[in-house]
Amino acid sequence: MGKGGSLSDGVLKKILLSYTYVAIWIFLSFTVIVYNKYILDKKMYNWPFPISLTMIHMSFCATLAFVLIKVFKVVEPVTMSRDLYLSSVVPIGALYSLSLWLSNSAYIYLSVSFIQMLKALMPVAVYSIGVLFKKDGFKSDTMINMLSISFGVAIAAYGEARFDTWGVMLQLGAVAFEATRLVMIQILLTSKGITLNPITSLYYVAPCCFVFLLFPWFFVEMPILRESSSFHFDFVIFGTNSLCAFALNLAVFLLVGKTSALTMNVAGVVKDWLLIAFSWSVIKDTVTPINLFGYGLAFLGVGYYNHSKLQAMKAKEAQKKIGQGDEETGKLLEEREGEVGMGKRSDSQN
Template identity: 50%
Template sequence: MINRQILLTYLYLLIYICLSSGVILYNKWVLSPKYFKFPFPITLTMIHMGFSAFVAVVLVRVLKIVAPVKMTFQIYATCVIPISAFFASSLWFGNTAYLHISVAFIQMLKALMPVATFLVAVVCGTDKLRCDLFLNMLLVSVGVVVSSYGEIHFNAIGTLYQVTGIFAEALRLVLTQVLLQKKGLTLNPITSLYYIAPCSFLFLFVPWYLLEKPVMEISQIQFNFWIFFSNALCALALNFSIFLVLGRTGAVTIRVAGVLKDWILIALSTIVFPESAITSLNLIGYAIALSGVLIYNYLKVKDGASSQLPMESIPERVTKEWKLDKKSSDIYRDDVNNSEGMMGKAGSVVELAVEEEAPLLPAGSRGALSYIGRSQLSNSHAV
């Protein structure tokens, strides 16, 4: 009989999938010139960053739910600022893509995330160029090319924005591992927002002032407080829902949930936005790319397991993850209470991964630098 802990874990996963899909669709609706008609992605991202920074400051400084980490000016200048710069860039380019291409096609392009992360990691020396991983990257790339060829409303500008955003996010992920890990600095979602969101807001201010502010002054735009407040609130809720999910599941479970979410989102986007129809060639290409992503994730999980645990079958590993749910949750909460962030089984720093759905998402270090079908869990940004 399924116990209460497993049911609660499934509930958290369901909440994550619903919020993740909902926030992406919500962002697309807000930015689309056909619906809410607010074609200012930098402005929307700044609203999310400003709201996230405000909430984080209240939680850290006013309510004192989490204590700030020991952050010197040198660490902030050499680690937080460059990470925030790439973070802001990934949100800016990723959100701008919504103006030109469909949600379904964006999800398919996001299959390139492990390719971008792998290439950047190899260049930065944090990963080795292995034949098996390289062949998987080729498989993913071929799948994305096939999917792009089958796109009815293919837009080169939107595709370029999305791919640029993906590589900016890959650089952020690798920088997070290289810079923060070497400094021994670990951040949980609240302290991450506390330090990174204000800095990202400032980085976004410059392109906003030069590109969007002049257009907003001469355009008749509608600004509905409740629309933007609820949008930012949903993105923040997504951030914390992933915080809960990561405390109760392992790498395998999270990746399966991410892949399921991507398929659900692609299907929902064609219903909510009928103009974004998908073709059979789209699906064939995405299936090819996704097979490469799944093999890649399996190899990364296998590498992690071989360095820490005896070899086990995937079903055995999933069963063990469920059995360890309560224990991992307790460890997770203790880490948060100590303001040390969530640590993986190997004791490595948490990887702060982001999607185009939420402002800042922490991905378990158990799956370092790998992506869940879309990006391991993956802006508000959109954020």
């Protein structure tokens, strides 16, 4: 009974920890999205410079990652050659900088709720690019699922009260670049046996992103900022905003490392509904019934996709256990045959 009780306590503790990781990630992701919207939106803080904001995040994260690795030695840096950095990290950094730039830019033109609805297309983009790069096999039932998600998002877009074509293009571009980045991480890093935690990832990728963003910033935002003499850098606003962005990267690693990527996907759906509710009730963004109906269809498609992935993971684990069991049975049979052979030799000697 005591043993069973301790086991139940252990399971309960694991469940509580999982929910804690999910809650931390949802809170930080929620905070970063709303904070970025507050800074960039012309009706709020009114600082519509998404490239500059992304560069502030990247410089802050790169500096903090450098201090944690080189000064405090919290984690060991991954050994990486120059060729590997140029062939793997630089393309991933370029895609990441474009994804962040475009997604932050979309907050100027679109509501928080509608942006979350458009982000439901992420599984569609990841699967399509995975098939294109031959990382995923084409399956007709999965493609039908992807089309249902796309159809739901299209309905949500049709019902959007503040539809802005340029904003939608920016957000769709951000989704495409982010999906490509995720696939490229699998191709360029995972296939070579390299895994980066958030600190080492920011240590290598953030400076690369900063350099890539310098070029558009120099021509697009720097001239406007130089003419705007009224602006004074608010260390509290941008400092806390950057700290939240850094903490979110750590929370992603914590959530995926302690639970699974699938848990993060499911938690992301919960976060999206919370953001839609917050956008409607607090920010007073208009959310129409057609919006909700379309996103509801997309939500069902994403839910089915996550369910299919979970079933595939379970089947893979079961097959792996069967394989291990067959291997152990084979070893036992070999040992028994060896013992029988030794017994026969000893009998013949006698």
